[in-house]
Amino acid sequence: MNIKQLSIFVENKPGRAYAIAEALSNNNINLSALSIADTSEYGIMRVIVDDPEKAKKILQEAGVMVKITDVIAIPMDNSPGSLTKILKILTDADISVRYMYAFVNEHKGGAVLVTKTGNNDMAVAELSKFGISTLDNDNLF
């Protein structure tokens, strides 16, 4: 099962990240997780929000380049070794990780690993063999 991530182009200029955050907060969009991949010139901000389609529209109207990307969200214990366990499953199945980031899910008492892999469908299938069911946008929060 995949979830929708917003991938946002952010020029490396003062105020750009602020403009994005402001546009989202003005429209009452909640951010659950965020990571930025950066170069010296620009970054790609990856965020998980409660309403990705609405957020995309808001950002587009604000003149921001944004795309929705399928990623997988993997629930894990907030304890040592849980990340290792997941990565071992992916590694053993020869699935590459393009990028990943994680956040703690207060309400559900655990953590969530968000990742884009070389083959998301295969990753989901492999994880389910070990009793790990990935989350979707609805049961993420």
Next chain:
Amino acid sequence: MWNEKIEKMSREEIRALQSERLVAQVKRMYEKVDLFRQRMDEKGLKPSDIKGVEDLSKLPFSYKSDLRDYYPYGLFAEPMSKIVRVHASSGTTGKQIVVGYTENDLGMWSECVARMLTEIGADNNSFVQVSYGYGLFTGGLGAHDGATKIGATVIPISTGNTKRQIQTMIDFGTTVLCCTPSYALYLGEEIEAMGVKDQLKLKAGIFGAEPWTEDMRKAIEDKLNIKAYDIYGLSEIMGPGVACECKEQAGMHVWEDMFIPEIIDPDTCEVLPEGASGELVFTTLTKEGFPLIRYRTRDICSLNYEPCKCGRNHVRMRKPSGRSDDMLIIRGVNVFPSQIEEVLIKVSEGDITPNYQIIVDRVNNNDTLDVNVEMSETMFTDEIEAVEKVEKKITEMLRSTLGIGAKVHLVNPKSITRSEGKAKRVIDNRKLH
């Protein structure tokens, strides 16, 4: 003087020689160049209608676009068996333009440069360091052949590697330097920083291929402890040496035994009175391989027919003060915004061409070219690697199309300011005029 008989001609003698040569050139081109014949026929002109320079303004113009339309050899007036060299420069599109030279043409070209070198005090005891680029660009080989003609020792070092340039000047005893003025200034600053100014034997420099100011001249002369002379040329007409400064440093003498300059109003195409500023137009009187009649250079300047203190009566052109088209000269290379646009059209692969802006500046005497490109749907993904690939592709295509490097910046969509809905394509922050 290298060629006193020609260089000291009176205006009357120049005019008589030009008339004789123009009549012959028009007759020859009418026979050999299809496009010229067509244009003459369209105007109802026969070669016999041209009896001298007074009839010049009757003749049809020629344009840079002709070189594109008849690429590569369609305008040559001699068979390829007579063409001993070609040079090329930027066209207004991705395609370069090409010009050809017979052996005689190369001889005339080196004659032009030899006159200038002699005038600025060079001779067979001189060491001429040619730090212009060698290759399809006319700068390197143009200066090289002129220096060879006067019997100087040529140091064909070409561009780049500043430390080695300076070490070579010191070790080889360079007395004359040929390069772009911005590079001369850069060399001057490096020489100051290295503290080796007193080890140089430099006396003079010939600088051209890009616009420069009197302030730059003073700075170059001061930093290199030389006299800095201006040279003008364009590949379509020949290359550097079409016009050269003399010791008076008061305008560049156009070698009128080979070229006729005119100044026209770029809009009405009327010839303007003496001294007026307008578009410079050249007719080549003696070129064999690639002759042109009334070629529109797009350079804006004026002509001064007063006799010069140096003893020459060959007309002097002022430094071009701008262009009547949108061509930029960056690090001595001609760049048209349309070339950059063409690259972006290719990159966008049928999608809407991204909006862009070209920013030219001069930092530490080096021209910089930055191209801001608005991010588009097709270019953007969630992965840095893929976006970097797009950026790299644009950078590489620009380099191969323009012949110089450009720094590409991907920017937010709609972030390039538009006035009246139209983006300002070029921002040139250099102060060159």
